[in-house]
Amino acid sequence: MGSSHVLAIPYAAQGHIIPLMELSHNLVMHGFKITFVNTDFSQERIVKSFAGKDDVRDQIRLVSIPDGLEAWEDRNDLGKSCEGILRVMPKKLEELIQEINGTDDHEIACVIADGHMGWALEVAEKMGIKRAAFWPSAAAMMVLTFRMQNLIDDGIVDDDGTPIKNQNFHLSPNMPTINTANLPWTSIGDSTAQTLVFKYLLRNNKSITVADWLICNSTYDLEPDAFSLAETLLPVGPLLASNRQANTAGHFWPEDSTCLEWLDQQPACSVIYVAFGSFTVLDKAQFRELALGLELCNRPFLWVVRPDITTGANDAYPEGFQERVSSRGLMVGWAPQQKVLSHPSVACFLSHCGWNSTMEGVSNGVPFLCWPYFGDQILNQGYICDVWRVGLGLHPDERGLILGEEIKNKVDQLLMDEKFKARAMELKEMTAHNVKEGGKSHNNLKNFIEWIKS
Ligand code: UDP
Numbered sequence: 001m002g003s004s005h006v007l008a009i010p011y012a013a014q015g016h017i018i019p020l021m022e023l024s025h026n027l028v029m030h031g032f033k034i035t036f037v038n039t040d041f042s043q044e045r046i047v048k049s050f051a052g053k054d055d056v057r058d059q060i061r062l063v064s065i066p067d068g069l070e071a072w073e074d075r076n077d078l079g080k081s082c083e084g085i086l087r088v089m090p091k092k093l094e095e096l097i098q099e100i101n102g103t104d105d106h107e108i109a110c111v112i113a114d115g116h117m118g119w120a121l122e123v124a125e126k127m128g129i130k131r132a133a134f135w136p137s138a139a140a141m142m143v144l145t146f147r148m149q150n151l152i153d154d155g156i157v158d159d160d161g162t163p164i165k166n167q168n169f170h171l172s173p174n175m176p177t178i179n180t181a182n183l184p185w186t187s188i189g190d191s192t193a194q195t196l197v198f199k200y201l202l203r204n205n206k207s208i209t210v211a212d213w214l215i216c217n218s219t220y221d222l223e224p225d226a227f228s229l230a231e232t233l234l235p236v237g238p239l240l241a242s243n244r245q246a247n248t249a250g251h252f253w254p255e256d257s258t259c260l261e262w263l264d265q266q267p268a269c270s271v272i273y274v275a276f277g278s279f280t281v282l283d284k285a286q287f288r289e290l291a292l293g294l295e296l297c298n299r300p301f302l303w304v305v306r307p308d309i310t311t312g313a314n315d316a317y318p319e320g321f322q323e324r325v326s327s328r329g330l331m332v333g334w335a336p337q338q339k340v341l342s343h344p345s346v347a348c349f350l351s352h353c354g355w356n357s358t359m360e361g362v363s364n365g366v367p368f369l370c371w372p373y374f375g376d377q378i379l380n381q382g383y384i385c386d387v388w389r390v391g392l393g394l395h396p397d398e399r400g401l402i403l404g405e406e407i408k409n410k411v412d413q414l415l416m417d418e419k420f421k422a423r424a425m426e427l428k429e430m431t432a433h434n435v436k437e438g439g440k441s442h443n444n445l446k447n448f449i450e451w452i453k454s
Pocket residue numbers: 013014015016018251275276277278279280304333334335336337338353354355356357358360
């Protein structure tokens with residue numbers, strides 16, 4: 001069994017940890033021993049959120065290394081985070097592997113690193129260890145990221161990644177349109193952060209080339225054109241806990257599963273599920289408008305109001321809102337989202353279009369209302385609304401605010417047109433097929449596992 005110990009290292013964000021943890025669980029089912037490397041900061045949050053029910057650490061060893069930032073520094077400042085990572089993590093990872101190999105009965109046979117942690121693949125290469133990159137977002141995003149140098153050469157962005165002019169472009173006719181204002185690095189933070197992230201990604205593109213395998217959480221059917229542009233990238237998705245009849249793991253917040261009982265009491269296909277992932281923050285005015293919009297819809301809703309979704313969330317509600325909606329609305333801090341989306345009461349998903357949320361909605365045949373903010377979310381909206389046609393976008397007014405009326409109108413439009421649900425159900429069938437015995441993702445994962453074992 002000397003060849004069965006895998007070290008998995010995610011980028012330290014919720015949407016990166018959950019799918020890599022899911023991949024790790026799949027490997028555990030195939031007899032692998034897993035060491036999962038968090039940053040000290042995310043490890044503390046994950047362990048805290050277990051709140052007594054911890055079936056992860058029985059199967060996966062969680063360890064942590066520093067991320068190069070002080071405890072008080074803002075980890076949502078992606079520019080600073082990238083600097084910290086490169087300054088500190090490679091050395092710490094190397095030391096960790098040396099320590100494991102010196103003390104554990106099973107040496108590390110393979111490193112699986114998040115596709116944004118290419119430096120970890122370089123560490124593995126230096127130490128003579130097999131290595132794979134796991135890309136947790138759309139294959140299209142990887143194609144785009146790999147073309148950053150072409151964007152510079154073609155005069156679309158300058159050497160710092162700043163767009164030369166505002167323009168739309170396509171990677172392929174059947175892929176979402178991309179606007180230069182919405183490139184993953186142009187839609188985050190200030191210009192310093194944007195440049196730091198751009199440089200980090202450029203460097204990452206080089207380091208990722210040392211990977212023996214490139215796998216991602218998608219399917220050929222969802223993104224045929226993207227995969228034809230990235231032939232070495234192999235889909236193994238959708239990676240969902242429901243595929244192995246289990247719970248998801250690695251959350252930063254404790255899940256409030258009482259909402260599942262609440263969903264049991266709602267009529268079939270009636271509930272608007274509202275969630276913005278782990279990162280997105282709404283300002284107070286937008287938060288209030290969303291609340292008013294949900295009230296206007298006059299339908300049951302389940303709304304994830306993360307403790308940090310807006311500053312002072314509890315007093316950001318419109319006056320009397322909670323009392324007025326108490327008979328048909330439920331707000332929770334963090335939901336068991338994958339289970340919520342598979343619940344028969346859910347009618348649609350008002351989502352920020354993070355890739356995991358996108359895959360989870362698609363896998364459950366749920367139509368979307370799209371409210372993307374930054375990074376890859378805008379491209380994912382393009383897939384949902386324009387390519388797969390299983391959702392509608394919400395449009396802001398001239399002040400940039402999505403109004404309650406707009407939310408109500410789009411919810412009505414989405415739920416009254418049966419074609420959205422019909423297409424979503426077709427997409428669900430097609431997607432599910434990939435992870436079943438003989439499916440393309442299933443076969444890729446099988447080959448990947450055989451390669452690690454070989
Ligand atoms: N999630 C969850 N409960 C919630 C909200 C989100 O479990 O109340 C999970 C969701 O199922 C997904 C992840 O958090 O797996 C969010 O990832 P995504 O890529 O959608 O968004 P990000 O957080 O990266 O912006």
